[in-house]
Amino acid sequence: MEKVLLLHSSSDGQTIKILRHIESALGEGYQCELMDLNGLPTVDFSSYNRVLIGASIRYGHLNKQLYRFIAANQAALDKYKVGFFCVNLTARKEGKNTPETSAYMKTFLKKSPWEPKLQAVFAGALRYPRYGWFDRVMIQFIMRITGGETDTSKEVEYTDWHKVEEFAGRFSQF
Structure with a gap:
């Protein structure tokens, strides 16, 4: 059984709902743990087979705690299997709903020292x-x-x- 850490930075709960849907889609071969990264948790990445970070946009910005978490965990984020997605209302529009076309993802990649190997953008609620x-x-x-x-x-x-x-x-x- 693979252990998966689902980290979230959610404003209104849609990011958590998406992570729970991913947990369900992964199925029985995965043991998932959900954690709020806004509390800047200490994470032992080696305890997990993979990690997924989901973060929501609020008033055009990701939460500053996400960037603090990345700064504190840069080496582990680069070393382990860690994916990232962002959730925003702009992604409801075709052409603004992929990592390549999302202004928010582009801004994140410019501001962050970490470039996730697996990325996605989802429309919120x-x-x-x-x-x-x-x-x-x-x-x-x-x-x-x-x-x-x-x-x-x-x-x-x-x-x-x-x-x-x-x-x-x-x-x-x-």
Whole structure:
């Protein structure tokens, strides 16, 4: 049985949901452990066969803790089997939903000293009723500018679960 560490930096839970879907897609041959990397955990990478990091974009940026985690674990990230994906609402649009076409992934790769060997970009979810007033107004404003959903009574999940499952297959072969 392979041990897999699923690390997340999630704002509203969609990144965790995607990691849980990957865990399910991997199946019974894998023992997965989910951990929040925003707490800057100490990780013994040698205890795992592979590691997957999922991080969400909030207001155009990845959490600073992700970069701190990478800085603290650079050698291990380069040495072990570690994949990375980011989750954002822009990826709901064709042409902005791959590592090569995502502005967020390009920015991440410029800012980070680590270049993951396995990368993906997934569309997130819009959960207006769950947001506080400020987030709801700001996200609605951003969605208006980008041609997205602005009805604050709606929840819309843009994640392409088939794409997530394909990535899980690549991750298992990685």
